[in-house]
Amino acid sequence: MPKIRVMPTLLFKDLGLVKGVAFDSWRRVGSAMQAVKVYNMREVDELVYLDITATSDGRPPDFETVDDLADECFMPLTVGGGVRTLEHVRRLLKVGADKVAVNTAAVEQPALIREIADRFGSQCVVVSIDARRRADGRYESYTHAGRQPVGKDPAVLANDAEAMGAGEILLTSIDRDGTLQGYDVELTRLVCDAVSIPVIASGGAGTYAHMADVLRDGRASAVAAASMYHFTEQTPLAAKQYLREAGFSVRL
Amino acid sequence: MRAIRYCVRCVMPETKPDLFIDGDGVCSACRNYERRGAVDWDQRRHDLQAILERYRSKNGESYDCVVPVSGGKDSHFQTIRLLELGMNPLCVTATTDHLSSIGRRNIENLKKQGVDYIEVTTNPVVRRKMNRLALTQVGDISWPEHVTIFTIPVRVAVQFAIPLIVWGENPQNEYGGPAGAAEDNVLTRRWLEEFGGLLGLRVSDLVGREGLEPKHLIQYTYPSDEALRRVGVTGLFLGYYVPWDGYSNALYAQAHGFETYSQPVEGALVNYENLDNAQTGIHDYFKFLKYGFGRATDLACLHVRRGRLARADAVKLVRMHDGKFPWVYLGTPIEEIVKSIDMTLDEFIRICDRFTNKKLFECDARGNLVKDRGGNLTKINYDNP
Amino acid sequence: MKRVAIVDYGMGNLDSVARAIEECGGSPVVTDRAAEIENATHIVLPGVGAFGDGIRNLRARGLDEILREHAVVGGIPFLGICLGMQLLGSRGFEGGVTEGLGWIEGEVRRLEPAGEDHRIPHIGWNEVAFTRASPLFAGVDTGHDFYFVHSYHLVCHDKEDVLAVTSYCGGFVSAIARGRIFGVQFHPEKSQRLGFQVLRNFLAV
Numbered sequence: 001m002p003k004i005r006v007m008p009t010l011l012f013k014d015l016g017l018v019k020g021v022a023f024d025s026w027r028r029v030g031s032a033m034q035a036v037k038v039y040n041m042r043e044v045d046e047l048v049y050l051d052i053t054a055t056s057d058g059r060p061p062d063f064e065t066v067d068d069l070a071d072e073c074f075m076p077l078t079v080g081g082g083v084r085t086l087e088h089v090r091r092l093l094k095v096g097a098d099k100v101a102v103n104t105a106a107v108e109q110p111a112l113i114r115e116i117a118d119r120f121g122s123q124c125v126v127v128s129i130d131a132r133r134r135a136d137g138r139y140e141s142y143t144h145a146g147r148q149p150v151g152k153d154p155a156v157l158a159n160d161a162e163a164m165g166a167g168e169i170l171l172t173s174i175d176r177d178g179t180l181q182g183y184d185v186e187l188t189r190l191v192c193d194a195v196s197i198p199v200i201a202s203g204g205a206g207t208y209a210h211m212a213d214v215l216r217d218g219r220a221s222a223v224a225a226a227s228m229y230h231f232t233e234q235t236p237l238a239a240k241q242y243l244r245e246a247g248f249s250v251r252l
Numbered sequence: 253m254r255a256i257r258y259c260v261r262c263v264m265p266e267t268k269p270d271l272f273i274d275g276d277g278v279c280s281a282c283r284n285y286e287r288r289g290a291v292d293w294d295q296r297r298h299d300l301q302a303i304l305e306r307y308r309s310k311n312g313e314s315y316d317c318v319v320p321v322s323g324g325k326d327s328h329f330q331t332i333r334l335l336e337l338g339m340n341p342l343c344v345t346a347t348t349d350h351l352s353s354i355g356r357r358n359i360e361n362l363k364k365q366g367v368d369y370i371e372v373t374t375n376p377v378v379r380r381k382m383n384r385l386a387l388t389q390v391g392d393i394s395w396p397e398h399v400t401i402f403t404i405p406v407r408v409a410v411q412f413a414i415p416l417i418v419w420g421e422n423p424q425n426e427y428g429g430p431a432g433a434a435e436d437n438v439l440t441r442r443w444l445e446e447f448g449g450l451l452g453l454r455v456s457d458l459v460g461r462e463g464l465e466p467k468h469l470i471q472y473t474y475p476s477d478e479a480l481r482r483v484g485v486t487g488l489f490l491g492y493y494v495p496w497d498g499y500s501n502a503l504y505a506q507a508h509g510f511e512t513y514s515q516p517v518e519g520a521l522v523n524y525e526n527l528d529n530a531q532t533g534i535h536d537y538f539k540f541l542k543y544g545f546g547r548a549t550d551l552a553c554l555h556v557r558r559g560r561l562a563r564a565d566a567v568k569l570v571r572m573h574d575g576k577f578p579w580v581y582l583g584t585p586i587e588e589i590v591k592s593i594d595m596t597l598d599e600f601i602r603i604c605d606r607f608t609n610k611k612l613f614e615c616d617a618r619g620n621l622v623k624d625r626g627g628n629l630t631k632i633n634y635d636n637p
Numbered sequence: 638m639k640r641v642a643i644v645d646y647g648m649g650n651l652d653s654v655a656r657a658i659e660e661c662g663g664s665p666v667v668t669d670r671a672a673e674i675e676n677a678t679h680i681v682l683p684g685v686g687a688f689g690d691g692i693r694n695l696r697a698r699g700l701d702e703i704l705r706e707h708a709v710v711g712g713i714p715f716l717g718i719c720l721g722m723q724l725l726g727s728r729g730f731e732g733g734v735t736e737g738l739g740w741i742e743g744e745v746r747r748l749e750p751a752g753e754d755h756r757i758p759h760i761g762w763n764e765v766a767f768t769r770a771s772p773l774f775a776g777v778d779t780g781h782d783f784y785f786v787h788s789y790h791l792v793c794h795d796k797e798d799v800l801a802v803t804s805y806c807g808g809f810v811s812a813i814a815r816g817r818i819f820g821v822q823f824h825p826e827k828s829q830r831l832g833f834q835v836l837r838n839f840l841a842v
Contacts, residue, residue, distance in 0.1 A: 001754075001805065002761030003782060014254055015267050015611050016543070028269045030451055031542040033607050034390040038452045041389055043829045045762060057254075064610065064619050071656055072606075076784055076827045093685060096652045098786065098827060118732070120648075121686045121720075123758040123786045167758040167788070198756045221756060230452070251762040251782045 003251040004215055004243060005222035006236045007046040008039055008229050009202065012065070012081070013053050019227050021178035023130070023146035029230050036069045044236045045251060046076040048101070048170070048200075048224055050128075052145050054082025055104045063091050070096025078170070080128055084109070089116050093124065101170055103128040104143040107150050107157070110164055117165025126200075127161035128170040129154050131187055139187055146174045154187065155194035162195045169199045170224070176204025178227050183210055188218030200224050208234070208242035215248060255633045256544060256612060262553035263566045263635070267543045267612065277636075285557045288495055300493035304339055307416040315342040315368070317416040320405035322348065323359035325498065325524055326420045328505035330490055332365055334418060341418070344408045346400035346471075347373040348529040349383060349393075350589065352582050354511055355528025361509045372404045378468045383531065384593040385461055387600075390451045391542060391607035393593070394535035399455060399472050406485065410475045415484040421491030421498075498525060498554060518581050520547040521569055531589055533581025540575030541604055544612040544631055548574035567635050577627040601627070639663040639840045642677035644704070646694040648720065649683035650826075657826035661836040671703045679840060680704065680713055684720025688729030688745050688789065691720050692737055701738055709740055714817045714842040719787060722813065722820030726791045741813055741820070742794040748787075751807035758788040765801045765811045765823065773800065773812065773819050775838050781831055783811075783823035790822060817842060 010032060011018050017035060018026040029035075032049075039047055049069065051062055061082045070077055079092050080101025089100045105112050106127045116125045130146050131139045131154040141150040141157050150157065158169050171191050173184035183204045192199045198221035201214045205225035214220050228234050240250040257266045259279035266273050272280040308316045319334060319341040321327035327343075334341050345359065363369045379396055386395035409417050455472045458464050466473075475485075490496070502524040506512065513523040519536050526532045526547065540546035552566035561569075579586055590600045605621060613629045614622045621629055641663040643654050655665040658681070666673055674680060682704070684691055695701045708715035717725050726737040729745035737745065748757050762782035767774060779801075790809035793799050801812035803822070813820040819839060825832035 002759060002763040002785065005761050015256065016269075016609060028267065028271060030269050031391070031607065031609060033609075034392075034451050034453075034542070037389050038457070041453075041457050067652070068606075068610070070652065074657065074660070074827065074829055074833075076786070076824070093650055094652060096650065096656075098650060098653070098685075098824075119686065119690070122788055123760060124685055167786075168760055196750070196756055197758065198760050219754075221761070235454070 001249060002221075003045075004240075004248050005045040005200070006211070006239050006243070006250065007048055007200070007222060007224050008035075008044055008236060009048040009050065009224045009226040010035055011226060012049065012051045012062075018052075019178060019230055023174050023177055032065070032069055033072065036072050039236075040072055040074055042235065042237060044075060046078065046222070047073060048078045048202075049080070050101065051079075051081025055084075056144055056147070057082075060084070061088055061092055063095055066092060066097060067095035078126055080126070080170075084112070086112070086115055086119060089120060089124075093120060099124045099126050099168070101126040101128040103130065106161055106164075106166075107141070107143050107152075110160065113161060113164035113166055117167070122165050122167035122197075125166050126168045126170050127158070127166040128172070129157055129161075129191070130172045130174050131184075132174045133184065133187070139190070142174060153190075155190045158191045158199075159194045162197050166197060168197055169195060170202060171199055171220075173203035177202075179204055180206030180227055182206060183214035183218065183220075183223075185214050185218040188214050188220050192219035198222065208239045211239055212243060212246045212248070215243070254611070255637055256631065258636050259553075260636065261563065262556045263549055263563065263570055264553050265544050265549075267609070268545060269543070281553065282557060291495070293495060296493045300490075301337065303416075303488065304334075304337055308339065312340070315412065315414050316340045317342070317418050318405050318409045318412070318414050319343050319367075319418050320401065320420075321345050321362060322401075322528055323355060323362050324526075324528060325502040325505040325510060328358075328362055328365070328508055328510050329501035330418065330420050331362060331367060332504065332508060333490070333494070335366065341367055342408070342412065342414060343367045343369040344405045345369070345371045346397070346404035347371055349379060349397050350530040350584070350592070352528055352530055352584070354513060354582070357511055358527065361511065365508060370408060372400075372408070372471060374400060374471045375468060378464065380593050381462045381464060382458060384595060385458055385464075386453070387534075387538075387593070387595075388603055389457075390453050391538045391603065392451055392535060393531050393538070394529070395451065395453060396472065397529070397531075403474050404471055406475055406480075406487075407471065407473075409485050410479045410483050413483050415486060417485065417487040419487055419489050419491075421496045422489040497558065499558075499560070513582070516573075517547075519573060519576055519578060521551045521573060527582065530582050530584035533578030534586070534589065537575065537578045537604070538607060541608040541629075544575075544609070545570075546574045548572075571634050575629065575631075579626070639679055640677045641665045641679045641681055641840070642674045643667045644674070644680065644682045644700060644721075645669045646691070646698055646700055648686045648691055648694055650685055651683060654681060654683045654718065654826045657833065657836060658840075661833050661840060663836075663840050669698050669700060671699075674703055674707055674713075675711075677707075677713060679842070680708055680715045682715070682717045682721035682724065684718060684722075684724065686720055688720065688723055688731040688737070689733060689735045691724050692729070692735050695724065695738070705738070705740070708818060712817055714839065715819065716839050717818075717820040718826070719822060719824060722822055723789060723791050725813070725818070725820055729789070731789050740818060741791070741798050741815060743792050743798070745789050745791050747789055748806040748809065751805075755806055757806070758786060759805055760786045762828075763803050763805060763823075765803055767801045767812075768796075768799050771800050771812075771814050771819075772842060773814060773821075773835060773838050775841075776834050777831055777838075783821075783825070783828040783832060783835075785811075785823045787822060791820070 078099040079097035200222040201220035202224040260277035382396040387393040555561040658665040767779040803811040825835040
């Protein structure tokens, strides 16, 4: 089996990196370059880089910034934010992204996923799904950085994405994001059970135990976290050491 | 190209980490400063005296507190104020990277105020390697110094069994960090890692690089939670108990023999701070490259908030002095500094470009940074449109 | 001086490979021109995408012939990465049946789950177990993790061509070698320290 992947997420807003809470109250954190370099030094399993205002600003992905960062990134890099055309994907792959994450466009133009998969291969298409728990206990998916409800269950959306050729799902719980209160394990399990492609759990990690929970009970293949790592007391490496002790198969 | 937004009261840009600009366009640092008006400083002074009394040695056989100092204006103020309050402090200096002669004179002057003083100088050969690593890995040549500034006094406190550490200002308060931190008056390990300017890097990350081993990094190693608990180490920020002002600290210090520089320090606006480390010019420059503001901005904001400088004048001064390429700092040419960390000027400039957030500066049609004859960059905007 | 020609056939993470080669002491040249490939000390064929598109793009640029001339005949050390390794096979079954370069006897087939929770594409770090010794893996112990991201794999007819296998989806070939022609299913340019060791070893051939 491939090892469980532990990956940091970098969120880029306007001019620099940010951390948020429930996709709101964004707080500026350090420079993207130094974050990439530190993670590179630490040999993390993968890095996820998301430009969270590209779609709402109506602009394409920032190829120059990705190019600069990718130059310092000697580990797998997934880039998302504002990806809407095949050309965007081609350029991102060219400047150094290994996988491209598609969120809003996956809902607005589902055929795009098929196009990207056919042209570049499923393995480089990550469909990013953001979801909130509804009052009735079920889940709603959102696009536009959590602002527009799709009217579809995330498990259904994930299943559709797989059918269109997506290679991986990046699943984020909007409610939990930035709260350090733990992943939404139930949401993760629902989506993992609905697809046969890998699912990366995201949103809410605060402790290593949270990661173990979502891997064990949520059945995720990988765990992403952002806020947890911005306070350097906790690191991806220590997370993996914890997970290994807990019986998971990780790369150390 | 999205413009940089600035606070409408001071001149701090939104790009500063941990700064927040509210709906009225006012930044969190200005808001924090506003709140000072509501503080009962008498009560705070009273609280401070109560804490000091609690920690004062009962039999005079050990020091009453550790005071982390550098020899600068704040160090002078802190130390003298504690002496005035009847404390017997142990001053602790973590020696800076590249001590200037004026810095040395000021340290000696601080000792003359009448205190026992420990200078902990780390292995300079190792330090140079760490300066170089930190510069290339996180774009901060002063990273090792920051670690020691926050670590060495705590180590001394543990080793000498002195529970109380009296720090100066809480940077998050003046510089506008999140509310939780601004009211923190104790520097815990968690605070250090979140706000101590460690940029996500840990000392352990350096082991194995350039031949560094744990045995070289003893002074950079923060004491364990167990050791801290055993001694009962607690720290507080003096800046919580008195209305902190760097300028009045400077006046106080000068009146006690503190020496200022002959002219405003390069890249800044004043001659009374950051006088002890020739590498500070590089440190400040990288702040500018990453976030679009340097020491001149910091200082201008401090003075604007206190009504000593009009905002329009501050904008002009910042434009003139902020973020200039640090060819010389405190009279030390940059060639000397980069040579001491085993680097060529070309390599240094490449690293500068690497860490520059291109979104903040003017670039040409090919996406390359536009530099003037002196190698200086130009921001896309220096004030709100 | 190691002049490494990184073949540009419109598919692939050229920048990543070039940067990695640079970090490993090589001088990368991203190119599709015969003259530059001929002049190189090493050739790398990266690849991200579908087999059919890959081989068509190579042929459209005449690169199938150019590469055969210089790698197979000329003996310039050659490394195929991911799709670049798969294209060396006789044929591929991704998106129809297509003829490959045919330097290595075998077919490219889709990975099939062989256990519960075998998810495809195969994405992540997995163990590479050597079946025989090779200069490509000097200084690397067997069973260590490298980064994979693929849905297809090359089935080799000749066991002599196999260098390493990875146990997933019933087991698949993760590295091949024939003379100075090497192929790796994983991405050495993304596999950090060990990946760089493999690249350095390749540059030393």
